[in-house]
């Protein structure tokens with residue numbers, strides 16, 4: 001089994017500080033190597049995988065439009081702190097920040113799940129929280145999205161938390 005990152009292990013939650021957005025984005029960029037590239041890839045492919053960093057294909061003040069990945073997988077827009085994920089007929093735009101204390105998330109290919117390197121919360125590819133893992137109390141935060149042709153358009157002013165508006169959170173995807 002793949003050894004998971006131990007960086008920041010042993011950090012007490014009581015000592016955790018919210019990560020400033022600028023630092024978070026910097027960390028997200030640095031940790032991109034450890035974050036999901038291609039969901040569902042075989043271990044051999046994963047070993048050779050490269051991170052696919054993307055930028056919006058178009059944008060206005062609050063909306064970012066991304067090309068929907070051609071196959072199941074995730075792409076990262078580190079400048080905007082988003083992950084564009086296609087998984088089993090749906091596309092999502094997640095925040096790259098852990099819903100507990102904003103740590104940039106990582107992806108483990110063998111387990112096909114996200115993990116927070118700080119307190120080890122885990123999430124499935126749809127962003128659902130894996131019960132009793134780490135210290136998160138909800139799934140990955142999702143942006144409100146709409147479909148525009150082959151693109152998924154995320155409103156970065158509208159971030160949904162599962163425990164705040166579960167119905168809206170569940171509906172925050174487009175079909176592909």
Ligand code: FES
Nearest residue numbers: 098100101116119
């Ligand atoms: S920061 Fe605590 S579980 Fe992610």
